[in-house]
Amino acid sequence: MRATIIGGGRIGRGFVASLLKRNQVEIDFFDTNKQLMKEFEQYNSYTVHVLGNTEENTVIDGYHSSHIDDSKAWATELNQTDIIFTAVGGKNLTSLGTTIGKNYQQALAKGEIPSFILITCENWMTPADDLQQAIESQLTNEEKEVFQNHVDVTQAVIRASGTSAPPGKETANPLDTWVQDYWVLPVDGKRIQKHSKPDLRYFEFNDNFGEMLAQKIYTNNTSVALIAYLGYLKGISHVADAANDPEIEPILEAGYQEINQALVYSLGVSQESQLEFSRVAEAKYKDYAIVDEVVRIGRDPLRKLAVDDRLIGPAKMALDAGITPKAISLATAAAIYFDYSKDPAAEELKKIRETQGVDTVLEEICGIAKDSILANLIKEGISELKERQWIKEED
Ligand SMILES: NC(=O)c1ccc[n+]([C@@H]2O[C@H](COP(=O)([O-])OP(=O)(O)OC[C@H]3O[C@@H](n4cnc5c(N)ncnc54)[C@H](O)[C@@H]3O)[C@@H](O)[C@H]2O)c1
Ligand SMILES: O=P(O)(O)OC[C@@H](O)[C@@H](O)[C@H](O)[C@H](O)CO
Structure with missing residues (x-):
């Protein structure tokens, strides 16, 4: 299985990446931050440190990383990814949706039909709706129908905290990040209609996600x-x-x-x-x-x-x-x-x-x-x- 993480910050490259690594899922990162891109390339690997429980630390390696505006990378990514996660901050979902929408449209123009699940990981009231709306704003009615038939847009609740290094625990690798010792990701299961729910440890696809x-x-x-x-x-x-x-x-x-x-x-x-x-x-x-x-x-x-x-x-x-x-x-x-x-x-x-x-x-x-x-x-x-x-x- 392959996953895309958009937003390589504390939650993206920390909490979400650890869950995926523990499920042997391959990871591709996308981010707007050019410095972060350089670090992803330079270091090739980093550790997600677990606060108060170092035995649970996870090393993340073997990933790919691309800038969010790299349309060539998106052309490949949309066809090979199974799940896309966002952890960019809720207020950035609209501009991100525009980027995803434009790249989805380009894939359709080439005769491809990318099919995947999109999961928002944001502190935001209506992240899945906002992201879906922003993506669809870039598509014609016909393209929208294809998108709706092949992409499920859903949302997760992040109950874990992601932090910077505790004082005195700083490491030489700027990508190292710290997470709470908490291993559950509840996801709105009802919004997954076009795919079967992925069989992933720690993920809870909840049909009563509600409020x-x-x-x-x-x-x-x-x-x-x-x-x-x-x-x-x-x-x-x-x-x-x-x-x-x-x-x-x-x-x-x-x-x-x-x-x-x-x-x-x-x-x-x-x-x-x-x-x-x-x-x-x-x-x-x-x-x-x-x-x-x-x-x-x-x-x-x-x-x-x-x-x-x-x-x-x-x-x-x-x-x-x-x-x-x-x-x-x-x-x-x-x-x-x-x-x-x-x-x-x-x-x-x-x-x-x-x-x-x-x-x-x-x-x-x-x-x-x-x-x-x-x-x-x-x-x-x-x-x-x-x-x-x-x-x-x-x-
Ligand atoms: N840190 C936590 O403890 C925590 C816990 C629960 C939920 N959250 C939520 O998770 C989300 C991410 O938080 P974080 O703490 O990881 O933030 P962060 O600032 O550490 O990381 C966000 C990353 O997203 C990138 N980004 C911003 N806009 C982007 C875009 N359009 N495309 C691609 N990348 C983009 C930034 O460059 C940054 O690397 C937020 O919605 C936050 O509210 C955070
Ligand atoms: O991420 P923000 O900026 O919306 O809010 C800051 C914190 O409240 C938040 O990151 C929490 O630590 C997190 O939501 C875990 O409960």
């Missing part, structure tokens, strides 16, 4: 955002240190209660499944073996503050459920003050906040009215963070 992506994002990503944004303001570098911090821990506990009630009410998931989800998430973020930086978790706050993303999304659900999302609002307040200077989105957020004010951030980035209940809760959160002196500026 699993929303449940994961609004539980894991929401709670770790709370930990990271509050931790960042307190000057804490790593997730586990922030999650176990005596001042942050009670806010986290309150956050899980808000999240659980909101999701049971709005997603219709059972109380037991939600409780299990949040317990697993909490244990993971408090686990010192998983060394993850708060600035990685906080990256791209403009995306994370958007109306349906991990902060405003569950806060609105909580209000719908009749609950006051005080902890989530405090986390949102902290996110608004995430000013990590190496993150361009954080820099932009800071500029908007400083030049146009918090109300503009709330209206234009969070998509909520400045005098709404939620906006007022977030502004109360900002005041509380200033009182606590976690936000240190004078305004």
